[in-house]
Amino acid sequence: MSNTDVVAEVRSGTKRYPGVTALSDVDFSVRRGEVRALLGKNGAGKSTLIKILSGAEQLDAGEALVQGTSLKGLGTREVAGLGVATVYQELSLVPEMSVAENLFMGAWQRSRGVIDKRRMRADAKAAMARIGVDLDIDRSVGSLGAAGQQLVEIARAVWQKPALLILDEPTSSLAAAEVRQVIDVARRVAEQGVAVVYVSHRMDEIRQVADSATVVRDGRIVETLPVRTASTREIVAMMLGAAPEAVAARVRRPSSEPPVLTARGLRSDKLDGLDIDIRPGEILGIAGVLGSGRTETLRALVGLDRPDSGEVRLRGEAVRPGAFTAMLRGGLGITPENRRRDGIVPLMGVDENIVMGDLRGVSRSGVLDRKAVGQAAQALIDRLAIKTARPGTPIGNLSGGNQQKVVLARWLHAGSTVLLLDEPTRGVDVEAKRQIYDQMRRLADEGRAVVFVSSEAEELADVCDRIVVVRGGRAVAELSGDEIQLERVLTIAIAEE
């Protein structure tokens, strides 16, 4: 292959953020017609590399080139002009508008100032044909499923005739059956001579879509290798690097008590017959890649979602599906994945955010006892080492880690015995992470059941007594005690079906 086939490249690229080097001396290139998978743990540098290539970020050293033109000083708009199109995880569609209108959002075909519907529809059909998808262009985007919406995004990007198409985890929100469509489209686009960079965590999918995979770790490129010959094991080893397993001298105490909360055969659009047992006195980790059904499992357990079928039992008794408040009364507590959006009332004080979990406990016939509120809050602020100027400081002013501790404190105040923690350490600094782990251990030692959902297998392997690996909406493995090894957890989580 001649050198002119190279569509985009990074030469000795280095990018630093305050406190971290996100990319260090990276060399990377993609050629036309190739699908390149980008692999790596969270924070390995994948997103930074994508941002550099799309013009959202600038390199501190080295250079990035698209079609031979340096990206130095160019913004996303100019870089898009060079032929780079990026489809991000978060979709940017208007659900109420039609597929055709979304495809040409803001650049609608016009004649004499009026939108030319006929031309727009014709172009929309052509755009969908270009990615080889048969989709009714007059339907509203909101009525399409997640996969359909993803395809509209891709069609919109491909319509610009990009030289480089970047797909950032395009399948993470899709059910397993829908993934196929996206894979086919990515292949088809590559066959038209476009270079495709494809970020994903699922090995089976990567094997189907990509020719080669670049593994990133700690801001460096470990290797670029053909996916057909490499084993999943090999790739996991590269993602992890030399495992500092010596740290693993930690005590694991899987509980032998009967489960307090069990689920059998949970089915919904994201769950496919999931079974799980949650025992008091241990930290149970739920591992799985993005979109595997981790969060959906928690939501079904606590009654926030009503599964299509399946059974949840609390202390042996079947509970009505979707009975959220009953589950809270039964001693469950959940800290949501998106803390800012769903977890905190930013303008209210730390104290009030804590006692929110059980206002009855600090009031008499509906009237709050200020002293009780103050004492309950102070006790938990001390216990969880929440850093706040005063108990009444608005929680919005606290750091992410401290906010998370407050959300956890809410359930300790409510006396919950089954704690479901969805990504409790996301966006939290190292020290606060440590403290949150310690608290989980302490809560388990007190005899509570702690369920720890995380996309970072490392911390699960580090902290948990038992780990359930979820893949494609099923619990595919349960590891306890010494069976827990990071490599094993990761391999199962990303392995092909």
Next chain:
Amino acid sequence: MSTTKPTGAPVASTGVRTGGALGRNTQRLNEIGLIGAIVVLFVVLSVTASGFLTMTNQLAILRDAATIGVVAWAMTLVIVAGEIDISIGPAVAFSSVLLAKATGEWHLPFALALLLCLAVGLLLGAGAGFLRARWAIPSFVATLGLWSALRGLAQYMTDGLPVPLAPNGLLDLLSGSILGIPTPAIIMAVLFAVFVFVANRTSYGRSVFAVGGNAEAARLSGISVARIRVILFATTGFLAAVSGVLLAARLGSGNGGASVGLEFDVIAAVVIGGTSLAGGRGSLLGTALGVAFITIIGNGLVLLGVNPFFQDVVRGVIIVGAVLINVLLSRRNGARTT
């Protein structure tokens, strides 16, 4: 009133100004600004409007304030929760008609008629709240329906004519004064105290702020968001009925065409007081100042002999101006804190 100085002992953050210190500075600035504006208005009107400072006029201002204030306390909580109730004017008129009809045409004993009137107001409000809570019908639409239906019903029941109300002792008391202070103003003051307490010291009140600040977080914490929304609108419905009774007592009749545009005075008072239409932030003290501000302007414009049509223009400009200043203040403050 709570101050922001740090104290050694753990003290809950619930003060009269609520919504936390993040909004508290803005809120305080806004309140100080309002007090300043009211003082300026007072001075200017004392000089320019003859009769402004007389006892009679001051008591009249108090009486007028009650027309807005009684409902404004409840409206503050509705808006704090991120909702709106625009059915106030028609609800007040309807309830005055209901009272007149029940005592006159339907020959109910007065106490029973009064009870009926209040109960119907409460239920109508609760109905709007239920539409919001159960079927996620926007509260603007649910109360817009009430706004239209109640005005229509009140006019239909009376053929657009006032229905006279047989005088009795209680009506005289409601329209009169106690120790020289107009009874409606006393009711307004008592309700103010009740609402300050409810907003700051009860589980319900704090839950309202939590729902307005982040409904999903409140729900995930086990707060029954639906229940709170129903109660909120039941409260405005109930207090609109109370206002209707006071109106009937004052006019001596039920009047289907009364209180036109009252809902906007009430909402304006709340918003001028610094309560955010986006929810989560607000203060009853601010609303009280807003009520005073609007009432004094109204009174002054009359005394100055401004053309009644033009009064509305002046009020419109002043209301938007006041809120604009509030928004600019909070933007400056917000830029520093986030």
